[in-house]
Amino acid sequence: MRGFIILITLFISSCSLTETTEKTSPYLLNPDEVQDLLSTSKGVKIIELSNYEQYIKGHLNNAYLLERKDYADTTHVLDGMMASKSHIESLLQRMAVQANDTLILYGEQTNVDACRFFWILKCYGHPSVFIMDGGKKAWSEYYPLDTMIKDMPIPGKYKFPTGDNPMSQLAEIEDVLRAVQDEDIQIIDTRSSEEYSGEPFVNKGKVVHWKSGAVINGTIPTAKHIHWTRLQSYEEPFGFKSKKDIIHELEKDGIDPYGEMILFCQSGARSSHTFFALKYILGNNKVKNYDGSWIEWSARYATNPKMIRQISAPAENDRILSKLKQEMVNNNG
Known part of the structure; x- marks a missing residue:
């Protein structure tokens, strides 16, 4: 009360x-x-x-x-x-x-x-x-x-x-498997564009292919992408954007703001930020957060190429990797 x-x-x-x-x-x-x-x-x-x-x-x-x-x-x-x-x-x-x-x-x-x-x-x-x-x-x-x-x-x-049944906002790996087969359920990757595409990137001063905890690079099949920071202000103190602006950012990337969706990131933290925006700012009650996220999915399906989507081609990854390593050498020199 x-x-x-x-x-x-x-x-x-x-x-x-x-x-x-x-x-x-x-x-x-x-x-x-x-x-x-x-x-x-x-x-x-x-x-x-x-x-x-x-x-x-x-x-x-x-x-x-x-x-x-x-x-x-x-x-x-x-x-x-x-x-x-x-x-x-x-x-x-x-x-x-x-x-x-x-x-x-x-x-x-x-x-x-x-x-x-x-x-x-x-x-x-x-x-x-x-x-x-x-x-x-x-x-x-x-x-x-x-x-x-x-x-x-x-x-x-x-x-x-x-x-009550508040756990309805939690997505388990079985829910994600069903969503991969259901075009009416959007799967949203809220990580960086490099994590989403599978490109190498710099993390904590090292060039990596994926963050610690995961076992392979890539994303979940059928996943759309929006970086979680897109839903917050670009000016300090970086609060959430307005409802109107959040809708604009989502639609710009082909995401239905009020459709059914499952969010994920590396471990369910960054996607919690996006979850808050969707459920508690927009009022979408058909959104879930995948707690296991990429750590669980990559561990389960690392050896199943049908369940790992790698957008960036290996040759392009090699080029990016060489460039990042050279940049780090130059910066440290």
Whole structure:
């Protein structure tokens, strides 16, 4: 009930803005709205999704920290799979989250990790979750950051609500297999153009054919492509684009914004950002995020050429590889 009241409050607040201001999504908050909630509402907890080094440089006052490893299934054979429901419950218990608490998530300015955890919370059914648009960068333009590490409270007894079917926004590998055979379901690759085409690229200072965790380059058959950054502003603090602009970017690449689709990237993080844009800004309820993404697909089908689509020809890859290596030599010289 508390989360519902906060949603109504935010809606009224957005209506008081000038007529030229567009409220992109009720699930996106600007820094002023976050400050208002923290100052006036009970049961609001704020979580930074980044890493310890970024967190201690400065964070919102009273923000908890979660790193990727905290909400990933570290026992799974594949990297980056989302943790179990009971494990996420234990994370929320450690922060003394109550079932009707409102959670505000933010990360570094692109908010990829915040969107990933948002998606996980919605998969398991927490009702009241928001993203601070523009992340910590947006906040720091108007309000100070804190460097004190928040003490952990007495753990709570949090449990996700039951009765709904929020896992309907999760795509398993079987769903993707069916989509490959169904022209009415769009498969969307949200990685870089090089990852999508199978070209070599530079990652963390090295020339690679694919990112760590995968076992082959390429993409899923029938997949369309849009780089996840296309749906965010090109200007700092890099918040989400408007609904109109998101639709324009999707249609420009032949993607039906309101059609049925499955999103993927390397491990389901970048595609969570695109998922948020499609479901929580555009309102498309026919979109799913493939948690296993390219790490799982490439591991399963590396030896099956019918299930791996490589757009870039081997000869072209050799030319690109030589060029990238020469550029690195020149840059290091």
